[in-house]
Amino acid sequence: MAAGSTLSGPDIVETVRRRWMFRHPLVIRLAHWINVVCLAILLMSGLQIFNAHPALNWGAASTFDSPFVAITDDQRDDGTPRGIVYVAGHTFDTTGVLGLSNLNGQPAGRAFPSWATLPAHQDLATGRRWHFLFAWAFVINGLIYLVYGIGTGQLRRRVIPDGDQMRGFGSSIREHLTLHFPEGDEAKRYNVLQKLSYLVVVAVLLPLMVLTGLAMSPGMNAVVPLPDLFGGRQSARTVHFIVTNLLVLFVIVHVLLVLLSGVANNMRSMITGWFVIERRKLPAGSGESR
Amino acid sequence: MKARPERPRLSIPKPHRRGFLTAAAGLFGVSALGGCDRFAASPTGQRALKAGEDANLFVQRLLLTPASLAKEFPDSQISPWFKPNGTIDPPDRAYKALAAQRFQGFKLRVDGLVERPQDLSLADLRALPARTQTTRHDCVEGWSAIGKWTGVPLSEVLQRAGLKPNARYIVFHCADTMEYAASEEPDEAEEKPTEKTANPGMESRPEGAENQASDSKAAGDEAPADVDEAAQGTPVRYYESIDLTDAFHPQTILAYDLNGQALPVSNGAPLRLRVERQLGYKQAKYVMRIEVTETLNGIGEGGGGYWEDRGYEWYAGI
Secondary structure, three states, rough: OOOOOOOOOOOOOOOOEEEEEEOOHHHHHHHHHHHHHHHHHHHHHHHHHHHHEEOOOOOOOOOOOOOOOOEEEEEEEOOEEEEEEEEOOOEEOOOOOOOEEEOOOOEEOOOOOOHHHOOOOOOOOHHHHHHHHHHHHHHHHHHHHHHHHHHHHHHHHHHEEEEEEEEOOOHHHHHHHOOOOOOOHHHHOOOOOHHHHHHHHHHHHHHHHHHHHOOOOOOHHOOOHHHHHHOHHHHHHHHHHHHHHHHHHHHHHHHHHHHOOOOOHHHHHHHHOOOEEEEEEOOOOOOOOO | OOOOOOOHHHOHHHHHHHHHHHHHHHHHHHHHHHHHHHHHHHHHHHHHHHHHHHHHHHHHHOOOOOOOOOOOOHHOOOOOOOOOOOOOOOHHHHHHHHHHHOOOOOOOEEEEEEOEHHHEEEHHHHHHHOOOEEEEEEEOOOOOOEEEEEEEEEHHHHHHHHHHHOOEEEEEEEEEEEEEEOOOOOOOOOOOOOOOOOOOOOOOOOOOOHOOOOOOOOOOOOOOOOOOOOHHOOEEEEEEEEEEHHHOOOOOEEEEOOOOOOOOHOOOOOOOEEEOOHHHHOOOOEEEEEEEEEEOOOOOOOHHHHHHHHHOOOOOOO
């Protein structure tokens, strides 16, 4: 760690110097926030589309009798309705959220609840319109981000760990688990776990969403046999759903870490570009302020 | 002693900023969610949302050549049960009468912008060149089923009729009543439930997971029963349309056989359109009449099909 140990003596006190660092260029900031809007709308309209057929299968065609996952509703022994999630032979009672939830105050059989879908009520046609419009926005935004990121070297700096970082992999895990975040020079770059998770999201998960999405298009199938990459159209639909879950998990962890590692500094840097590096140093040290 | 002199300057605004940001994010979230549905309902919103699907048509038409074929599967992959969806037993008396005679009295009418209007019986159609294709049917809801279809390429029929120069669209008029247009007495409570017995060859199985598909073509259970039409208003029967690009595609056929047997009523007997590069609702069942037109205006509400007039996209390639 760049910060030295605290020295205590009659004349020497530790100070914290703030150094401003321009961390996020405009294109990256714009791409980030456009992506936030796109992913939120794609997720919610996607759940709307899923609700039209709340079951997942593997292979080219659906096996209606034995889905791999299904979210539905049935009745308890006493006749009261319940929502259930069925996963590979196991049934879970999810009444209130999945399978059965309140719509305008009335219990309604629907896979994902109205607060999670776009539109809130069951409307596959409008859900599809939202989904495709923002799929285009997402793809165009993503392409601009990639071209800019690769062209300027921003992307490499952001997602490829440096050699010394790979050697510090274990200590980075330890730091995360104890919620200690880098300061000083180390805070100027993303840490190794951060880079690797961004790499997985940018290079694997988001492209997979586009590919599995296109694999479900009968028109695109006549251009390229994309379903074959995933074992069939229904497999592609299942992968699309699983990767959605992974992206939601990523966003939860991402937002949590933003909150824990200084929400004001992180938010400011993604809005204005400017990030503050805090540096503990001795007064005698060389000037570090901007 | 004042340790960390600059610390307070950084930390004091933090709670305020955090509170502000949280409140702003919350407000934005709530207003965005409610606002989205209002936006989608407005005319501007509807036009804006449609842009994505217009782009789908534009790009797919760029990428697809007339020779780009939908994947054909080996017969070993045929689905054991080809899920009948939408109308599975048309309630219409005229249709029931045709079905009772195994469609011997059936004539496919081909008219509109054609040089030689046609009336083709099933025997006439079976005498024309045939194409068999085992393809995957993709419902807009998300499920797929694989079936082997045999039928006459639509291009054969259109060539017999001869298109006039201003022909642009092929419209399919079907036998099945989806609903009744508003009339003096639009009392839907009087409708009888649809009989589910006459479903030869394919028993309709209740699907727990399917019960929420109420707004797409799964309206079979709610289809109007065979009742006195005059009391119900004008029946709105299923209709669909494609343009000449898809009409002359080699895999676009009027299918009379499914999996080597005469097409069952539940899957669209006597004739079902197959447009293999598009979704299920384009695959019109119970086709009675083919009308060649220059425009889709005047067909239903002008969207080009029953579901198109209810918000679904005319081009269903994705």
